[in-house]
Amino acid sequence: MADEGLRPIIIKRIKKSGGGHHGGAWKIAYADFVTAMMAFFLLMWLLGSTTKGDLQGIADFFSTPLKVAMAGGSGSGDSSSVIKGGGKDMTRIDGQQKKGEDLTPAKNFNLKAAEAELERQEVNRLKALKERIEKAIDTIPGLQQFKNQLLIDITTEGLRIQIVDEKNRPMFALARAELQSYTKVILHEIAKILNDIPNRISLSGHTDATPYSSGEKSYSNWELSSDRANASRRELIAGGMAENKVLRVVGLSSAVLFDSSDPLNPINRRISIIVLNKKAEDSITQENKKVDVSDKESAQEAVETAVNAQQVKPAPVAPAAPVAPVAR
Template sequence: MANQIRPIVIKKITRRSVHHGGQWKIAYADFVTAMMAFFLLMWLLSTSSKAELQGISEYFQTPLNIMPSRGDGTHDGTSIIQGGGQDLTQQKGRLKKYNPEADTKPLNLKAAQAELERLDKRRLEDLKDRLERLIESNATMRQFRKQLLVDITTEGLRIQIVDDRNRPMFALARAELEPHTRDILQKLGDVLNEMPNKVSLSGHTDATPYASGEKHYSNWELSADRANASRRELVAGGMSEQKIMRVVGLSSAALFDKDDPINPINRRISIIVMSKKAAAALDKEGSETKKIKSGTVVNSQTLRLADSG
């Protein structure tokens, strides 16, 4: 039995590989979370008002002395543990009241208004350049470019279509537009509709009176009818009728050539792309007139009218 040969037992142990590379994912997730919290904090600070930022600063200077009161009002804002830093809410022994108007920096309205006017003027100058290019590129308008006057005034961009002895815009002593005048106004209406500004139209005549007299129909009616006819052509060209703020006839009261009242250049249609300031002033004038008619406003002008009546 002692010499009996024991069988040889061979044990094969299969080692399984264990991956230990997943720990970096946890670290990376913690890093991304921290970065997200950091950017969220930066965003909150950038959108906070001056008063809120001051409150946050005061909290970190005295985190234990400055504590919110309870709903029952029993907490006095003190703690048995002394906090550090200077309490900026205390001033001469009294609690400083929060004043949002004092903490908020007042807006510089004059600077903002000046910036809006600058941008408005820039748009009008760009429109002037575009109209000048349109006149040169269009065959009909280029033919009459000497009768198209474009300039910038205190009211806005002014486009004047003046008459010529050989190329009148209207039929003689009538409000009927010539075919080339219709084309010009319709092309202008398409361009002006792209601007947000309001538009004002005025009709002008020369000082030549009617041979039959001006009792029933005068240059005043003629200038108003011509301005209204021009308005219809602008609308037909694509301009919104809501953009038109004023249509007036001025007869020969505002001559282009004051030295020669019967000069054909005095017969013209003036289109003004109004600046924001001029449109606001005209709108205010209309509102005041409406109040006067309704009897809600009484001023010296109203009283003079009442006395003269």
């Protein structure tokens, strides 16, 4: 009994762990992951809902160095910065220089100067064509005798070749669109020359002011001038000129007189062949093009063009009493 009182008492203490087998570090990692994902989706949402201009502003903000933002200039080595120069070449003090920069001076193109040069070259080409036609008239036997009926000059539209009537040598039959035999010879020779140049042509027929007895109600000088212009076009093509070179064929009756002082002068009966320059050709091909008046300058230019067109006065036409058809 005495031994039982001396028996030692053993106390077992069990240490409890709060994290179990893996501990609690995974919770922190998971929280960081969730936070990163929330930040990522928030960034995606912001990028999707921000306008293009705002995005560019944000990009410029992050791409601009603090030095440039505070000191100004296009880069940290710009001449407007506090420390001039920069880049690989430390000897350069005006602006910055990057590696591989092309030091060749940039070429500046003056559009107006280029257009003026093209126009000058075109005028010289038309002058050379004029000399060529004049030389052909002097050397070709079939044209020498018609020298007085061929008038050649340069206008704002291009090179103009006018075949006019003489009192005793009309180009067409009386009041008809039938060409005389010598008129065909003239047009055939001209066709050979016109086919060698790239410019397109415009044909216009003209009559004198002698009216038809029926007046303007039926067949008149308008129809006659148009028919004669078309007859000349067909004869030029028969002489070898390409069909696609003709851009415009018009009949002007006696609206544009050669001799305005004498509306009945036979010289007013003529065919005009104009070798068009680039500007005149564009004005014809783009005459149906819509004018953009969305801005103030375009609207003002359109109004000025219309006003200038209204101020052009036609050549005076002397009134004449209706008479029977005569040579036109």
